[in-house]
Amino acid sequence: MQAVRAKIASRSLNPGAKLPSIRGLATAMRVSKSTVVEAYDRLAAEGVIRSRPGSGFFSAAPSAPLSLAELAPRLDRAIDPFWVSRQSLEAGPGMLKPGCGWLPAEWMPDEDIRRALRHLARTRDNGRLTDYGTPLGLPALRQFLSRRMADQGFHAGPDQIMLTESGTQAIDLVSRLLLQPGDAVLVDDPCYFNFLALLRAHQAKIVGVSYTSEGPDLLAFEAALAEHRPRLYITNSGLHNPTGATVRAATAHKVLKLAEAYGALIVEDDIFADFEVDAAPRLAALDGLDRVVRIGSFSKTLSASFRCGYIAARTDWIDRLVDLRIATGFASTPLSQDLVFNVLGSSTYRKYLDGLRVRLAKARADTVRRLRELGIEPWLEPEAGMLLWCRLPDGLNAADVARRALQDGVVLAPGNVFSLSQSAGDFMRFNVAQCTDERVFQVLQRAMRTTP
């Protein structure tokens, strides 16, 4: 197969040209005829070559090459909420990504996943391999989540939980259910940049509330409620993105009371729960899923290659969410749910999480020290997690620094992609798990020096 591919790639076998006969190639390469038959069959299945009954095999028409846009970083894109997403997702293997929001692959629980894959390959139930999923998703995983939420202090029966493809899809479905174009939505400023992108896709009127180390600024929060009468407030209670802050219990209580007084609903994105050492106060726990919708996923600590998120909400909303999900995606991905459940239930995964928290604590301390040497100061030192929200020295423009660093193959996350008011121009978010390579700091230092 390799030999034929090489000939086609080097143009020594032109599109449409006849391939050597099976007997001829077998003799030339000193392999059996059946080996050549199998190789030709597979190449034909892939569409690289084509069989014409009675006359042999022919090189297929070549497909267009991948564009350079896929192979090189994009240097010309505006620094908008998509900037970090696309740079991080499109980064080639040689690039460093201290700006991205996930762990390096080698930090992830690959052995647990391998075991889950082998386990699934041995099932006698073909339906697990090929059937559509049920609308709510794998019952065992929903039972698991229900118990976990009971531990967090609120009741969400398995019927109140719908599994989704991701945390982002969870928020998207909830937004489809609850928002009309033009509805006002409150977000923290700064907040996870993709909230802004998602809400723009829903044509919402986005209103920012400045975020403190103890949660949203309550005066600003109440003023925004009074002025804009928002339908929703979207936030992370534990290990807030990008700041790493955790809401105080008293603030959470006040946020809920204000939301109730002004008729706003709340989406609590619990995506970083598994990083926590001490559990943060939870809006869902105070409220009990009356006006709070809890969403989350396993992409950060288990896998982002087969993602699985969830929505926990009032039963009447879940019923309507099921119809929306069928209309817009038909079914869920039971294979992912199956793998996630298998990994979550293993004792090695729990041990991995314990080790991960320790490893992150060390990486946080190391990264804070290295950043301080460059004059970069954390806004706060989070209790857990991978994110550090930092201020650059001398009012440096973080977007300029990020553009320069990208030229050296380093993806950074400049502050203003997180800020609706664009007031975080000298901030940068760092992922401590992606800062273990010395080159990150070398490139960062050079980029800071050469930024005017």
Add this chain to the structure above:
Amino acid sequence: MQAVRAKIASRSLNPGAKLPSIRGLATAMRVSKSTVVEAYDRLAAEGVIRSRPGSGFFSAAPSAPLSLAELAPRLDRAIDPFWVSRQSLEAGPGMLKPGCGWLPAEWMPDEDIRRALRHLARTRDNGRLTDYGTPLGLPALRQFLSRRMADQGFHAGPDQIMLTESGTQAIDLVSRLLLQPGDAVLVDDPCYFNFLALLRAHQAKIVGVSYTSEGPDLLAFEAALAEHRPRLYITNSGLHNPTGATVRAATAHKVLKLAEAYGALIVEDDIFADFEVDAAPRLAALDGLDRVVRIGSFSKTLSASFRCGYIAARTDWIDRLVDLRIATGFASTPLSQDLVFNVLGSSTYRKYLDGLRVRLAKARADTVRRLRELGIEPWLEPEAGMLLWCRLPDGLNAADVARRALQDGVVLAPGNVFSLSQSAGDFMRFNVAQCTDERVFQVLQRAMRTTP
């Protein structure tokens, strides 16, 4: 683990009660202490029991049971576009589903999937198991699709192809890109019921065009274009759902000319391509992705447990679709794409498809014969595929028949869920691959007899 679960389920171990000590249980069950430790560890990981350091293990708070709604068919739901979806997706293992739109699990290529799972479990590249996917999706699979489209006679470079979670998600993203609330959209009458559900979610103004055995009725099509100036027309060119019809080349040509004249775009859903024996004329092939967007998936012949769809469209649209996908779902599912690519490239999968076409031809002939014995007449006998669109005798109301059959555990697909004009009240769609059990016809006959 089983013993502890049984005690909890039978309430002989109440919530919060202390479990036997590790030594005590090991002695009682004649197993080693390490076996009990491992079992307790796993149960604790699942949240069934809880460890309190220094004082042992305790039964966790029980979670709420699954509701009856999950265990029993819903008899009270209105016959709307969601009726067939939810009944089919929620059907328990004992139910028969001649109304559903997919193959039975035992018809699917499970061995190819098992091999792909084992193959993936052996990878040395952890990123394949845990990393987020690139925005467009696995390059190798896009190259494969690009070649396949070249075979169908049109050019779509890998950069013009975005992988999605499903065919439905593909249409949803295209609708998000191209539609505003209130925009008119043409659909065939009858058409795939979920097109109606999806377009309603987008608040589109849906306009039906009556469908003939050769494609849309051209006079009605032009009249609808002139009157409603629709933004989009959504259709299946090959093996149309629900009728199994295939558009004629001359009709396809005329449809494109009319769409051009009135400025309408076209979404061609090629979901049933792999069932075809002779390739249908393709709008995308005539048009070359100028005003046609091609979408498709592998859910029907490969797996619906890990789905993978795609969009092929103009490069400028793909670029905007990538941003929309990031905003609303963040990334794709590389693990599914990896498995799909592995299966598609195997020679056994091609042999399976050949066998499947033969098996379906036989099932079509058998089902037509059995239905005719009941006085049920196919509207046309399709050249390939699993769907049969049939008229019930004596003007019987198909929704009434479907409701009665559901009481006997058989999910049918009454005609009006496919019909915007509600003019298919005496039609029914059958899936011949789901009609191999004699009980289907017994229940159907009884339901027809007892329907007034």
